Amino acid sequence: FEPHPDRRPVLIAGASSGIGAATAEALAELGYPVALGARRVEQCEALAAKIAGNGGEAFAHHLDVTDTASVDAFVTAAESALGATEVVVSGAGDLSFSLVHEMDPDQFLRQVNVHLIGVQRLAHRVIAGMIARQRGDFVMISSDTANNPRPRSGAYPASKAAVEVMARQMWMELEGTGVRASLVRPGPTMTGMGMDTTAEIIGPVLEDWAKWGFARHPEMLRAANLAAAIVAVVSAPRGAHIQLIEVQPEARV
Numbered sequence: 001f002e003p004h005p006d007r008r009p010v011l012i013a014g015a016s017s018g019i020g021a022a023t024a025e026a027l028a029e030l031g032y033p034v035a036l037g038a039r040r041v042e043q044c045e046a047l048a049a050k051i052a053g054n055g056g057e058a059f060a061h062h063l064d065v066t067d068t069a070s071v072d073a074f075v076t077a078a079e080s081a082l083g084a085t086e087v088v089v090s091g092a093g094d095l096s097f098s099l100v101h102e103m104d105p106d107q108f109l110r111q112v113n114v115h116l117i118g119v120q121r122l123a124h125r126v127i128a129g130m131i132a133r134q135r136g137d138f139v140m141i142s143s144d145t146a147n148n149p150r151p152r153s154g155a156y157p158a159s160k161a162a163v164e165v166m167a168r169q170m171w172m173e174l175e176g177t178g179v180r181a182s183l184v185r186p187g188p189t190m191t192g193m194g195m196d197t198t199a200e201i202i203g204p205v206l207e208d209w210a211k212w213g214f215a216r217h218p219e220m221l222r223a224a225n226l227a228a229a230i231v232a233v234v235s236a237p238r239g240a241h242i243q244l245i246e247v248q249p250e251a252r253v
């Protein structure tokens with residue numbers, strides 16, 4: 001990718017680790033100023049310092065996408081540090097290993113809150129401004145489990161399917177405004193998500209998966225692979241709108 005000629009400030013939700021952090025580094029390297037938001041703000045601050053050390057422009061702030069006041073505070077602080085938002089990467093994610101009927105409904109709702117309403121909260125806060133300026137990229141991250149749910153994944157597949165439907169609705173609603181709503185659908189990716197799971201928790205999950213013919217993935221993507229896809233979406237020249245991109249691991253040769 002070529003460095004972007006314009007200075008386009010980016011907000012990244014879920015920038016403290018994984019795909020969000022890798023995307024921040026990739027975009028910053030191309031000259032995009034990046035605002036890093038997550039609950040673990042110290043991780044965002046460390047990443048911002050690393051980016052600045054490499055000559056990039058970065059800003060870190062606490063963000064909880066389940067809290068409207070927190071989203072507002074993040075966007076306000078980021079815009080006063082970096083300027084009006086041109087790009088949003090909405091990548092907050094929350095994995096759990098429950099059967100639907102056993103999951104505490106409040107926990108189920110919390111997952112929907114992160115994956116669906118958290119994205120809508122960001123859209124509500126930034127898209128009017130993007131429409132007024134007639135340019136913007138709003139990138140949502142779903143999951144291939146949206147189309148292919150696995151047992152014992154709580155509200156994860158349903159909430160990711162919901163964000164996919166919302167993204168398709170937004171393509172239509174934003175047509176002709178200069179704002180591109182896009183959906184990036186990752187396959188299995190080696191990040192922190194689920195990696196700290198104990199054998200006690202993962203054992204029954206794998207047993208249930210095996211019953212339905214699912215195996216653990218032999219190959220995994222890296223966060224940087226997804227960052228490259230997100231950079232492609234965001235840096236697509238005007239006149240082209242990458243609405244949906246799915247990334248899967250390449251099988252070993």
Ligand code: NDP
Pocket residue numbers: 013014015016017018019020037038039040041063064065066090091092093094114141142143144185186187188189190191192193194223
């Ligand atoms: P990580 O666990 O590394 O990243 C998840 C990020 O979401 C963290 O930065 C976390 O930060 C943030 N987050 C969680 N809850 C909140 C919240 N309430 N408010 C703000 N930020 C929050 O996992 P990935 O990088 O893998 O996940 C990135 C996205 O990719 C997610 O949407 C995930 O669902 C999706 N995805 C991942 C796949 C995979 O195999 N890894 C496959 C398909 C999709 P903090 O805890 O500091 O708030």
